[in-house]
Amino acid sequence: METNLLDRMLSTYLASQTPITVTLQNKIRVSGRIRAFDSYVIVVEAQKREIVYRHAVSCISPSLPEDQKRPAPAPRPAQTRPAARPVQTSHQKPRQPQHQPALSATAGDSSINNSMKEGLLKWMQGQKAAK
Amino acid sequence: MEVLKEESRQTIEPQFLAQAQASGMKLRIGQMNKTEHEGVIRDVGRYEINIEENGKIVTLLKQEISYLSAPQPILTTLSLSAPQSALEQQAEPADAAPGRPNIQQEFLDKAIKESQSLTFFLINGQRIKAVIEAYDSFTILLKEGGRQHLYYKHSITTINR
Numbered sequence: 001m002e003t004n005l006l007d008r009m010l011s012t013y014l015a016s017q018t019p020i021t022v023t024l025q026n027k028i029r030v031s032g033r034i035r036a037f038d039s040y041v042i043v044v045e046a047q048k049r050e051i052v053y054r055h056a057v058s059c060i061s062p063s064l065p066e067d068q069k070r071p072a073p074a075p076r077p078a079q080t081r082p083a084a085r086p087v088q089t090s091h092q093k094p095r096q097p098q099h100q101p102a103l104s105a106t107a108g109d110s111s112i113n114n115s116m117k118e119g120l121l122k123w124m125q126g127q128k129a130a131k
Numbered sequence: 132m133e134v135l136k137e138e139s140r141q142t143i144e145p146q147f148l149a150q151a152q153a154s155g156m157k158l159r160i161g162q163m164n165k166t167e168h169e170g171v172i173r174d175v176g177r178y179e180i181n182i183e184e185n186g187k188i189v190t191l192l193k194q195e196i197s198y199l200s201a202p203q204p205i206l207t208t209l210s211l212s213a214p215q216s217a218l219e220q221q222a223e224p225a226d227a228a229p230g231r232p233n234i235q236q237e238f239l240d241k242a243i244k245e246s247q248s249l250t251f252f253l254i255n256g257q258r259i260k261a262v263i264e265a266y267d268s269f270t271i272l273l274k275e276g277g278r279q280h281l282y283y284k285h286s287i288t289t290i291n292r
Contacts, residue, residue, distance in 0.1 A: 001145060001175055001176060001177050002174065002175070002176040002177065003176065003177045003178075004176070004177075005174055005175075005176025005177070005178070005179050005180075005181065005190070006176065006178065006179045006190060006192070009179075009181065009188075009190045023166070025163065025164055025195060026164065027164050027166065057192060057195075058162055058163070058164060058166075058191075058192060058195040059162070059166070059168075059189060059190065059191050059192070059195065060189070060190040061184075061187055061188075061189040061190070062187050062188070
């Protein structure tokens, strides 16, 4: 009985750079190519690099052709467009109108992510084009 | 189909896997997270199994496998119960303090001897009613209908009579 069958499989996939799908215990799938691995983690690389703990792995298989084309969440500018804090602005004393875009851009800078930024940019361009 | 040998009785799991691999039988493999695979065993490792499913080699970790199910019996157990318990006592003296009853072993041996139908509750909420044929440290061999199942103990929460 082989003691390190998984290591052998991983090195095969690493050498051949086969696109694989790693299924985790919670059924989450991580797809990509193996970049590296050691006894505890596997580095899977697709668009981003992900470190997968081997203790959380449930199954490793070569990717299905359609597997990687799972629908990515489309950026939704409509949701990101409204002013971030309508309640807050109504509570406080009226601000100068030119402050508001700055507020919405800086508010929640930790939570604002790239898709939101893109959505905002798209919306601003759309507004500019409408004028 | 393989008759269990005297000296290898306490190792049900490796034998089951080896025989399943040799026979090329298509097994149904259930995982802890309720996903099911169906394929032929290609490699057997200590902690993982390779199966061929739809022409692809899929690596499954044993720790995540709940059961392996064969359409026909893979192992036949003949006159097992009495000598097996003796073997088991020899096999695991380290964790069993002297004079302490081994409850699990007594329970399972009795169930095997009397061919009781037992109800198993699994971690993922499934319930199975089956007759136990044999067991080892990590697995239990069950018979249900014409099928033979190998359940890993790590996926079992309770056993009811």
